[in-house]
Structure formats: structure tokens, C-alpha cells
Amino acid sequence: MSRRADTLLLTAMVLLGSCLSFGMEPMVGRLVVPFYGGAVHVWVTCLMAFQGLLLLGYAYAHLVAPRIGGWHLLVLLVPLLQWPLGFSSPYAPDAPIGALLAALMRTISLPFAVLTTTSVVAQLWWSRSRLSEQGEPFWLYAASNVGSLAALLAYPLIVEPLVGLSAQTQGWSALYLVYAVLAAAAWFRLRPVMGEAPALAGSREDPVLAWLLLTAAPSALLLGTTNHIAHEVGSFPLVWVLPMALYLGSFIPAFAGEAGWLARASRGWMLWLAAQIVLFAAFKGNVVWVVLVLSFVPFTMLCIASHRMLYELRPPTERLTTFYLWMSVGGFLGGTAVTLGAPALLDALYEPYLAVAAVGIGLAVGAKKAAPEWTPWGEDAGQGRRFAGYLTLLLLVAMGDRAGFFHGDVLARHRSFYGVYRIEDASPSEGLPPHRRLVHGGTVHGIEGVDGRAGAYYHPGSPLDDVVQARPEGPANIGVIGLGTGAMAGMIDADDHLVFYEIHGEMAPLVREWFGFLDGSPGSVDVVVGDARLMLQEEQGEDYDVLVVDAFAGDGIPVHLVTREAWAIYLDRVADDGLLAMHISNRFYDLRPVLAKLGAESGLVGRFQQTPAERASLPTDFPSQVVVFARDEARLAAFDAAGWRRIEEGQDLSGVVWTDDYSGLLGALRLN
Numbered sequence: 001m002s003r004r005a006d007t008l009l010l011t012a013m014v015l016l017g018s019c020l021s022f023g024m025e026p027m028v029g030r031l032v033v034p035f036y037g038g039a040v041h042v043w044v045t046c047l048m049a050f051q052g053l054l055l056l057g058y059a060y061a062h063l064v065a066p067r068i069g070g071w072h073l074l075v076l077l078v079p080l081l082q083w084p085l086g087f088s089s090p091y092a093p094d095a096p097i098g099a100l101l102a103a104l105m106r107t108i109s110l111p112f113a114v115l116t117t118t119s120v121v122a123q124l125w126w127s128r129s130r131l132s133e134q135g136e137p138f139w140l141y142a143a144s145n146v147g148s149l150a151a152l153l154a155y156p157l158i159v160e161p162l163v164g165l166s167a168q169t170q171g172w173s174a175l176y177l178v179y180a181v182l183a184a185a186a187w188f189r190l191r192p193v194m195g196e197a198p199a200l201a202g203s204r205e206d207p208v209l210a211w212l213l214l215t216a217a218p219s220a221l222l223l224g225t226t227n228h229i230a231h232e233v234g235s236f237p238l239v240w241v242l243p244m245a246l247y248l249g250s251f252i253p254a255f256a257g258e259a260g261w262l263a264r265a266s267r268g269w270m271l272w273l274a275a276q277i278v279l280f281a282a283f284k285g286n287v288v289w290v291v292l293v294l295s296f297v298p299f300t301m302l303c304i305a306s307h308r309m310l311y312e313l314r315p316p317t318e319r320l321t322t323f324y325l326w327m328s329v330g331g332f333l334g335g336t337a338v339t340l341g342a343p344a345l346l347d348a349l350y351e352p353y354l355a356v357a358a359v360g361i362g363l364a365v366g367a368k369k370a371a372p373e374w375t376p377w378g379e380d381a382g383q384g385r386r387f388a389g390y391l392t393l394l395l396l397v398a399m400g401d402r403a404g405f406f407h408g409d410v411l412a413r414h415r416s417f418y419g420v421y422r423i424e425d426a427s428p429s430e431g432l433p434p435h436r437r438l439v440h441g442g443t444v445h446g447i448e449g450v451d452g453r454a455g456a457y458y459h460p461g462s463p464l465d466d467v468v469q470a471r472p473e474g475p476a477n478i479g480v481i482g483l484g485t486g487a488m489a490g491m492i493d494a495d496d497h498l499v500f501y502e503i504h505g506e507m508a509p510l511v512r513e514w515f516g517f518l519d520g521s522p523g524s525v526d527v528v529v530g531d532a533r534l535m536l537q538e539e540q541g542e543d544y545d546v547l548v549v550d551a552f553a554g555d556g557i558p559v560h561l562v563t564r565e566a567w568a569i570y571l572d573r574v575a576d577d578g579l580l581a582m583h584i585s586n587r588f589y590d591l592r593p594v595l596a597k598l599g600a601e602s603g604l605v606g607r608f609q610q611t612p613a614e615r616a617s618l619p620t621d622f623p624s625q626v627v628v629f630a631r632d633e634a635r636l637a638a639f640d641a642a643g644w645r646r647i648e649e650g651q652d653l654s655g656v657v658w659t660d661d662y663s664g665l666l667g668a669l670r671l672n
Contacts, residue, residue, distance in 0.1 A: 003131060011140070013182040014147065016178065016182060018146075022151045023172065024111070024112055026156065027172065029042075031086070031165060032087055047223060047226070051336075052332055053109055057112075057115070060075075065120070070188075073183065075114060082111060084169060086107065087107045115179075124192070126140065127192075132317070138320070145251040153245050161667070164659070206322065207369045208326055210313055210365045212329065214366055216330040221356065221359060226243045243299065250303035250306075251307050254307035305363060309367075347413045347420070409424060410423070421439065422439040423514045431619075433449060435449045438484065438515070446485025447620050463644075464550075466638075470579060484550065486515060489521035499527075501530070503531050503532065532551070536570070537569050543578065547573060547574050549582045552583060559658070562582075562591060562595065564660075577631070578630070581629075586625075595627050595629075597657050599629050600653060604629040607628050609625070609626055609628075609643070610625045612643070629647075
């Protein structure tokens with residue numbers, strides 16, 4: 001077999017290993033949702049766990065792999081202790097980070113940690129074999145990221161729409177065995193020589209600080225950008241993988257040897273463009289697709305600039321494991337700072353902008369060691385100072401926007417793993433009736449006028465008001481998934497009992513402090529904290545006369561709340577003559593076909609209503625879309641009289657019903 005064939009074999013090992021490792025990430029994110037819920041911080045916690053396992057894998061590749069030679073092949077058998085791939089855990093509606101991390105370590109840690117060693121071990125084998133005569137092995141790191149990028153893009157666009165989770169895990173488990181065979185073949189073909197592993201500190205000449213900054217800052221920018229977008233658009237695989245795909249893709253031109261046009265484009269003029277786009281995106285309070293696309297431009301270019309600088313600072317091949325170890329330490333520190341530090345220390349989503357500043361610092365530190373032409377502003381130090389001042393001004397303005405300084409009279413801000421909430425009083429300049437509102441990102445979750453009248457989606461005459469008014473005569477038992485401002489508590493009578501299910505434990509005290517709906521309700525009101533689906537499944541309570549799922553208005557779709565399994569839980573808790581309602585107002589997704597199919601499969605009848613214009617009597621009354629289901633047509637007579645339409649009208653019911661195993665979220669995107 002020729003050296004070219006040996007190179008192809010090693011490359012195939014690297015590509016498959018990276019595909020398997022990064023293909024795991026969105027798949028595991030899907031697997032944990034039925035057990036821990038669909039909150040944004042569940043995915044971010046998974047990301048932190050993956051970064052920690054990456055650090056463990058690189059530490060092994062640095063400290064152990066150089067010493068044990070072919071015995072590394074036995075290490076590839078260790079993941080069989082957690083094979084085939086899967087995830088199981090006790091239900092945890094409050095999604096504690098410690099419990100989630102422990103469950104991940106118990107179920108998926110071994111295969112991921114072993115797979116993360118692939119790129120570094122392959123480069124080590126290259127450098128200690130006859131292939132080293134062909135040059136440095138760092139290009140294999142770029143090849144690894146090609147595989148990672150392919151896996152991440154294929155998951156939401158090909159794998160998830162076509163294949164269910166059970167088939168995904170079975171296919172992944174089979175491919176891991178193929179990977180182990182490729183690794184064994186590569187070792188026996190190359191026969192790399194064994195040697196001593198370098199010391200952890202490497203050489204005194206190694207720019208360790210620059211390595212750390214140039215990896216920690218883009219890692220923090222990755223999680224910060226993901227956080228920002230997921231809070232606005234929702235937490236699901238497409239949102240998870242796009243920033244990560246761009247992040248990993250930035251390594252390809254950066255580590256591909258001589259800088260190509262994309263790497264050159266990340267220099268000064270592109271960074272100036274990126275800074276202006278940061279300003280543009282900051283002032284777009286409502287996220288639209290064009291802003292999402294533009295937000296990815298500075299993110300990608302800053303990552304390319306950092307990673308290209310990192311490549312310029314690479315050490316000789318005999319210290320490559322030291323280099324990658326420090327890279328993984330920096331990545332883990334950046335991810336941990338966003339996952340654990342930002343919610344505890346920052347009261348708004350400042351971390352993407354702070355990470356941009358950190359990228360600039362990393363580039364400046366790296367420029368001290370790299371060639372002068374690789375400073376982000378070229379050889380003109382004065383231009384560099386102007387760029388730094390301009391970027392600082394933009395960052396201050398952007399963070400002010402994130403803090404809500406340009407959105408009205410901000411009375412309070414609250415930051416947690418579930419997002420950033422603002423309590424605002426409308427300013428006179430807005431030209432709206434005086435009111436107070438609860439804002440999450442760019443979404444208003446509720447409005448209370450100075451006279452106590454509810455606004456937003458809960459105004460008198462709204463579709464949700466129709467649903468509550470259709471409750472049975474006498475004492476009614478009502479359940480609502482999603483607290484918001486608690487406005488629905490004002491719609492009930494004195495003998496009614498209403499239970500809110502709210503995943504964010506700190507929301508009820510915040511709402512009670514600033515809004516009067518909960519304490520002013522004429523009926524009795526309780527708030528149950530935890531993921532609503534898991535709480536409904538676990539608790540033994542009375543059947544609901546009306547159950548309202550009101551968790552989609554924030555533009556994020558908690559997919560686990562609209563699956564066949566979730567539907568079965570709801571119907572088990574709804575009385576025989578009860579109503580199941582879904583508030584589906586959303587800028588990005590149309591859930592009517594999904595719900596129509598679920599209703600038809602369950603033998604239910606449904607109606608759909610979009611707020612008629614004449615019902616919105618004030619500018620603070622928002623149009624809304626609501627679907628209601630019952631077991632009997634007669635139960636929906638009041639909705640027919642109010643002009644509601646059949647849910648199946650104009651809907652394509654030929655698609656597959658969403659389940660915990662399969663959900664086609666891309667098909668629900670609004671294209672107009």
C-alpha cells in the first residue's frame with residue numbers, strides 16, 4: 001500500500017471519528033429532552049459537558065497516548081461499556097445541572113471522550129511514522145473539522161427530518177465499530193514509533209497565554225451566540241448546530257496551511273464590517289432571519305481570525321499534543337464562563353459582546369508573537385487603536401440595548417439559566433396607553449394596563465378569553481402551561497381553581513411583585529414549578545376542565561410539548577368533556593398542521609381562531625392564534641358561534657405525526 005493510500009486511510013479514520021463525535025451532540029440533546037425538559041440551559045449544559053470531555057480526551061492524547069503506542073486500540077473498546085448509544089435518567093422537571101451532568105457521564109461520556117482523541121492521536125501517529133516526511137500533520141485538524149461540520153449540518157437538514165432517534169442511535173453504534181476497525185488498520189499500516197510524552201508545560205517559548213485566549217474567547221462567543229439565538233428562536237437542533245458548525249468550520253481555512261482567501265478576508269477590513277453588523281443586529285429588537293444571518297457573519301469572521309492566529313502560533317510537531325491540550329483548556333474555560341459564570345454574574349445577555357472584546361484581546365496578545373502582518377489591523381498601530389476604540393463604543397451601545405436601556409422605563413431585570421427578563425413601563429414616546437409589560441428577549445409575554453386590564457394575548461375578547469369562558473358551569477378546574485404575567489388568573493370566577501405550570505422557579509415571585517393578576521385573581525391560583533410535561537406525568541391531580549398549553553409565544557418551540565407522547569399525557573389529565581387548547585402565536589412556525597394531525601390521530605375535533613381585528617380595542621391588544629380540541633363536536637358549539645374554523649381546513653394531514661423519536665421542525669417553518 002502506497003503512502004498516499006496510508007494518508008487516505010488515516011484521513012478516513014479522522015473524518016469518521018469527527019463525524020461520530022459531533023454527530024452525537026445534537027442527538028444527545030434530543031435524547032435528554034423527555035427527561036429534563038426543553039429549556040435552553042439543558043442544551044448549554046450538554047455543551048459544557050462535551051467541552052469537558054473534549055478536555056479529558058486531549059489530556060489523554062497528551063499524557064498517555066504517546067507512551068502506550070498500539071495499546072491505544074484497547075482504549076477504543078472502553079466505549080463498549082456504554083454501547084449501544086442511548087440515554088436514560090430519572091425524570092427531573094427542574095433540570096438541575098448536577099443531575100444532568102451525572103446522567104451524561106453515566107450514559108454517553110465514554111464514547112465521546114474516546115472519539116475526541118482521534119484528531120490528535122492521528123497527528124501523533126503521522127509525526128512518528130514515515131508519513132512525517134511529507135510535512136506537518138496539522139492539516140489533519142482541518143480535516144477533522146470538515147467531518148465535524150458535515151455531521152452537524154447533516155443532522156438537522158438530513159438525519160433528523162428522515163430518521164427517528166432510535167434508528168439514529170442504532171446507526172451511530174454500528175458506525176462506531178467501523179471506526180474502531182479503521183483505527184486498527186491505520187495503526188498497523190503506519191507502525192508509528194513510541195516515545196515519551198512531553199511535559200505539560202511544554203517549552204518555555206510556548207505562547208500559552210495566547211493559546212488560551214485565542215481558544216477561550218471564540219468558545220465563549222459560540223455559547224454566547226447560541227444562547228442569544230436560542231432565547232429568541234427556540235432551543236432545538238438547527239439552532240444548536242448552526243453556530244457550532246460555523247465555529248468548527250472556521251478551523252478549516254485557519255488550519256489548512258497557507259492562508260486562503262477566507263482566512264485573509266478575516267483581517268482588518270472584514271473585522272470593521274463585522275463590528276458594524278454587531279451594531280446593526282443589536283438595534284433589531286425583534287429577531288428576523290436576516291438579522292440571524294448577519295449575526296453569523298461577525299461571529300464567523302472573528303472565529304476565523306482567532307483560529308488563524310492560533311495556527312500561526314503553532315509549535316513544532318514534537319509539541320503538538322501540548323498545543324492541543326492548551327486549546328482544549330481554553331475552550332473549556334470559555335464555555336464554562338458562559339454556562340455557569342454569565343447567569344450568576346450578568347443580568348443581561350452581555351456575554352456575546354464581552355466575548356467579542358475578548359477576541360480582540362486575544363488577537364492583540366497573539367500579535368506580539370506572530371508575524372506583524374497578522375495583526376487584525378495590519379502594520380498601522382494608529383489604525384489598530386481606532387479600530388479598538390470604535391469596537392469598544394459599539395460594544396457599549398450593544399450591551400446597553402441588551403440591558404433594555406433603549407426599550408422604555410426598565411424597572412427590573414432578572415437573569416437565570418432560562419433567559420433574561422425585563423419589567424418595563426411603557427415610555428410616553430412609544431405612543432401607547434400607559435402599561436407595564438414582561439419582556440423576554442424581543443418577546444412581550446404579558447401586559448397590564450394602569451387600570452389592571454390585561455393586554456397582549458389575554459385581552460377581553462381574545463381567543464384565549466373565549467377558551468376560558470367556555471369552561472363548564474360551576475366550579476372549574478383549569479390548568480395553564482406557561483405563567484407569563486399570570487394574566488389568565490384574572491379571567492376566572494371566585495369558585496374556580498387555576499394551576500400554572502412554570503419551568504422557571506423564580507418567575508412567580510417576580511410576577512407577584514410587579515403584576516397584580518395572581519394576587520388579584522377572584523379564584524384560587526397555584527403555581528407548580530418544573531417542566532410542565534414531566535410534572536403532569538408525575539403528579540396525581542384532578543382532571544382539568546380546561547388545559548391550556550401557552551408555551552409557544554416566545555418564538556421558541558418546546559418540541560417535546562407537541563409530540564404524541566405529550567398529547568397522551570394531556571388527554572390523560574383532561575376531563576371527558578374538557579377542552580385542550582394550544583396558544584400557537586409565533587413569528588417563525590405554523591403548528592396548525594402538526595396539531596391537526598395529532599388531533600385526528602386521537603379522535604378529537606378541533607377549531608382554530610385568529611383574533612379578529614374588531615376584538616383588539618387597544619394598541620396593546622395583540623393578535624393571537626389559538627387551537628382548541630374536544631372529544632365531542634357538541635362541546636365546541638360555542639366556538640362555532642364565535643366564528644372559529646375547523647382546524648383541518650386548508651391543512652395537509654399527510655405528514656408524519658410528531659413523536660419523541662421524530663419531529664420535523666423544519667417543515668413547520670413559516671416561509672412567508
